[in-house]
Amino acid sequence: MLLAIQTLSSLDRATFVAMLEGVFEHSPWVAERAWAQRPFADLPELELALINSMLSATAAEQLALIRAHPELAGKAAIAGELTAESTREQAGARLDACTPAEFARLQALNASYTARFGFPFILAVRGFDRAAIIECFAARLANTAEDEFSEALRQIARIASLRLRERFIS
Structure with missing residues (x-):
């Protein structure tokens, strides 16, 4: 199922996270943190929010994300x-x-x-x-x-x- 950024940006937190399941291996917290930065104008803006959520995490959270792969x-x-x-x-x-x-x-x-x-x-x-x-x-x-x-x-x-x-x- 292909999504539109505008549709994703309008979703509640739980649905937003569910729609991004699997983007970050077994780590829904990355999408949960990016949700607060909505609305996203385009895919690069969403991608940046997700990556920044990952990079701003604690070292322990990052290690858990790495180990989830x-x-x-x-x-x-x-x-x-x-x-x-x-x-x-x-x-x-x-x-x-x-x-x-x-x-x-x-x-x-x-x-x-x-x-x-x-x-x-x-x-x-x-x-x-x-x-x-x-x-x-x-x-x-x-x-x-x-x-x-x-x-x-x-x-x-x-x-x-x-x-x-x-x-x-x-």
Whole structure:
């Protein structure tokens, strides 16, 4: 269902949050905080309000948001427990069609990354193939925890932007 910004801006808080479910993985508080900034003139204004809500959150809230994201080709994907949005994105990057070697590499990277940083690797995978995802994943293991925390938030903002654009009438 495609939405118009004017329609979204007119909704009560609960309906507004419900209409944005899935934009930020298991984190309705981001939309709840952005609701107060209505009305939104256009999609970029809504996107900015949502991103600012995320960025102005406490470090603990941001960490919870990061941890709400699934591993790439991880346990939740194998068990069929991803959100519809994550399922579509991972399938679009063909992570559901990994070779045994690619799958083993992703599992090892997931384990190493989580052990090093304490949260899952996050990448807006649209436009990446499996080889590029694995290469990026391996390269980011060399980052500092502070840099990777910031990068995770940047990737979440990119994911949210892509998800928003799928839902709205231009």
